[in-house]
Amino acid sequence: MTDESMPNPLVIGHRGASGYRPEHTRSAYELAFALGADAVEPDLVATRDGVLVLRHENEISGTTDVASRPEFAARRTTREIDGAPLTGWFTEDFTWAELSTLRARERLGALRHASASFDGRYPVIRLRELFELVDRAADDAGRVLRMVAEFKHASYFAGIGLPLDELFAAELEAAGWGDGGDRLVMEAFEPTVLDELGARGIRGARVLLIEGSGAPADLIRSAGSAAPSYDAFVTREGLRSLAGRFDGVSVGVARLLEGSGADAAAPGPLAGRALVDTAHDAGLGVFTWTLRPENRFLPAAYRRGKGKAAWGDWLGAFGAVLATGVDGIFVDHPDLGVEARALAAGRG
Known part of the structure; x- marks a missing residue:
């Protein structure tokens, strides 16, 4: 996953x-x-007519104004998504023309009041618009800018006739990105869709997302209780098994800051610098998600004051993550990530 043109960490x-x-x-x-x-990083889900749209989940009541739209009241339903029942409004029950009339809302409105002040101002957008935006931003910046595309609930969508890998390949071609390349990273919590994207000849790094518990939904569908857990992929043997198949793993911040198993020689799932070093030794890159400054999201040692929305010692927490040697950090506040990287490199 090494690319000399890529800032480190990304x-x-x-x-x-x-x-x-x-x-x-x-x-x-x-x-x-x-x-x-x-x-x-866009999250990709599909509409009924096969358009890839950018939403955190296919259930959209928490991130749009759909619940307040009387014309869509009858669309509220309950679905089983990755083995769990979920009630709300789902992208696959809407055409793109219908979704394009909705307006976005702040998902963490109780915590991020400033962001919530923009509720209702911006429409939902589709993937093809983001391709154009990245191209334009790269031209303006005079440097390579990238997309890290996350495929959500891929086995579920495939089961209802909306294969995300096929839809993505068509979107790439239509956007003039051809078969991908160095500007593209693809990630998913389900390894099957990453294999399918590779089989389609789509170039770009493929990264397996690692949850803190449980097992991949696609593997549970195929193997039931015998499905390997996420923890199994971040043991020494698990990381080695991914080498040559994928280009990296992406783990939650807790595995780097709060996890156990710091000894790379110890059995079981790895954490911290040991995880990163072992992955690197296997030829895999490591990303981590999500670095946020609010007390609610920081480990106890980095919280300051009592308010959940107050910013704690985010620079200390970000610096501790960077000290593990990760190759990419997902941040809600990009300027803070850039500042932490500069300080870690001795340029601050």
Whole structure:
């Protein structure tokens, strides 16, 4: 996953600059690049007519105004998503023309009041618009900018006739990105869709996302209780098994700051610097998600004051993550990631 043209670590705007604007909006993505992000991360889900749209989940009541729209009241339903029942409004029940009439809302409105002040201002956007935005931002910046595309609930979508790998390949071609390349990273919590993207000849790094518990939904569908857990992929043997198949792993910040198993020679799942070093030895890159400054998201040692929305010692926490040697950090506030990287490199 090594690329000499790629800043190290890569600062990735998590759903854009989602700490400052409602996530997955044009404004959030434009602001992410303006604040120095090297890449942005869209979450991809599909509409009924096969358009890839940018939403955190296919259930959209928490990130749009759909619940207040009387014309869509009858669309509220309950679905089983990755083995769990979920009630709400789902992208696969809407055409793109219908979704394009919705307006975005801040998902963490109780915590991020400034971002919530933009509720209702920005429309939902689709993937093809983000390709154009990245191209334009790269031209303006005079440097390579990247997209880290996350495929959500891929086995579920495949099961209802909306294969995300096929839809993505068509979007790449239509956007003039051809078969991908160095500007593209693809990630998913399900290894099957990453294999399918590779089988389609789509170039770009493929990264397996690692949850803190449980097992990949696609493997549970195929193997039931015999499915390997996420923990199994971040043991010494698990990381070695991924080498040559994928280009990296992406782990939650807790595995780097709060996990156990710091000894690389110890059995079981690795954490911290030991995880990163072992992955690097296997030829795998390591990303981590999500670095956020609010007390609610910081480990106890880095919290300051009592308010959940107050910013704690984010620089200390970010610095501790960077000290593990990770190759990419997902941040809601890209400017903070850029500053922490500069300080860690001795340039601050």
